[in-house]
Amino acid sequence: MRKSRIFSAGVLLVLATVSAVWAWDTWHKEDDVAVPSAARDAVPPPATDAQRIGRMVYIEGGTFRMGNDFSADADARPAHDVFVDPFYIDEHEVTNRQFARFVDGTNYCTTAEQRGWSLVFDRQQQWVKRPGADWRHPWGPGTSLDGRDDYPVVHVSWHDAVAYARWSHKQLPTEAQWEYAARSGLRDADYPWGRDELTASLAAGGTGGRYQANYYQHGKDPAADGFDRLAPVKSYPASPTGLYDVSGNACEWCADGYDADYYRSSPMQNPPGPSQQQARVHRGGSYLSPQHRSFDHHVYVRAHRSPEETTSHVSFRCVRPMKAKFP
Ligand SMILES: [Ca+2]
Numbered sequence: 012m013r014k015s016r017i018f019s020a021g022v023l024l025v026l027a028t029v030s031a032v033w034a035w036d037t038w039h040k041e042d043d044v045a046v047p048s049a050a051r052d053a054v055p056p057p058a059t060d061a062q063r064i065g066r067m068v069y070i071e072g073g074t075f076r077m078g079n080d081f082s083a084d085a086d087a088r089p090a091h092d093v094f095v096d097p098f099y100i101d102e103h104e105v106t107n108r109q110f111a112r113f114v115d116g117t118n119y120c121t122t123a124e125q126r127g128w129s130l131v132f133d134r135q136q137q138w139v140k141r142p143g144a145d146w147r148h149p150w151g152p153g154t155s156l157d158g159r160d161d162y163p164v165v166h167v168s169w170h171d172a173v174a175y176a177r178w179s180h181k182q183l184p185t186e187a188q189w190e191y192a193a194r195s196g197l198r199d200a201d202y203p204w205g206r207d208e209l210t211a212s213l214a215a216g217g218t219g220g221r222y223q224a225n226y227y228q229h230g231k232d233p234a235a236d237g238f239d240r241l242a243p244v245k246s247y248p249a250s251p252t253g254l255y256d257v258s259g260n261a262c263e264w265c266a267d268g269y270d271a272d273y274y275r276s277s278p279m280q281n282p283p284g285p286s287q288q289q290a291r292v293h294r295g296g297s298y299l300s301p302q303h304r305s306f307d308h309h310v311y312v313r314a315h316r317s318p319e320e321t322t323s324h325v326s327f328r329c330v331r332p333m334k335a336k337f338p
């Protein structure tokens with residue numbers, strides 16, 4: 012009789028434990044990232060450990076000065092103090108190799124593939140709607156990813172980026188997380204490496220005399236920095252924080268909606284971005300941002316576009332937040 016009661020109690024204890032773990036796990040995953048209903052329907056069941064791919068860099072939380080009062084961009088003003096919790100961030104932009112693992116495991120169909128075209132910046136230096144251009148065919152039909160496994164994935168919409176992030180148990184960075192990581196803890200930084208202009212540091216033999224990022228060069232040698240289009244990730248030096256291609260190469264989607272006046276009313280702690288705006292932010296500039304107008308690459312410059320838009324120069328990287336208390 013006593014054995015039976017002990018057995019029953021044991022069974023109940025096991026059931027309760029399993030239920031609690033399931034409930035916590037479900038809540039945790041549902042709470043992992045906010046995605047629109049269309050993207051939520053498209054994502055697969057939660058990823059296994061094997062699907063959690065890519066090296067991430069730990070960013071210690073803290074307070075920093077976000078924006079810049081002297082920026083030519085009004086939406087980067089006013090500069091204001093922001094606190095962010097600690098988090099991990101991908102050390103480089105998501106690559107074709109990584110995105111292929113997501114697609115192979117889920118049969119995910121990107122926005123550009125569904126629509127049948129994407130925006131390509133062609134050799135005549137103009138944007139064209141190119142039928143058949145998508146992440147597998149970056150310049151359109153007849154092009155492929157051969158030899159491009161380690162290039163940033165492009166022709167991905169904001170929705171595609173969110174779906175990948177959710178699959179890999181990550182999130183898109185908020186603007187605050189992205190800028191905090193990009194600044195490398197350097198107060199008054201314009202670039203991830205500080206305030207030296209790209210060409211100035213080269214002329215002075217500074218920062219190793221190497222190009223620090225993949226920008227666009229006008230003139231006789233459009234690939235003076237090594238690449239006239241996208242470059243494989245990690246082709247340029249890491250920032251002091253250990254991140255690659257934060258500035259240049261591919262622009263990077265952020266989670267936030269875009270509001271030009273957001274800095275005037277944003278909360279100090281972990282600002283999530285405005286909730287109503289349709290357009291989504293991307294940061295960092297790209298290989299199409301001119302070197303002589305390096306403004307686009309400043310760590311505080313904010314760009315935006317429709318979440319459905321796909322192009323040959325926008326990619327993303329992901330973050331994984333850590334739970335932390337405000338000090
Ligand atoms: Ca270049």
Ligand SMILES: [Ca+2]
Pocket residue numbers: 104256257258259260261262263295296
């Ligand atoms: Ca980039």
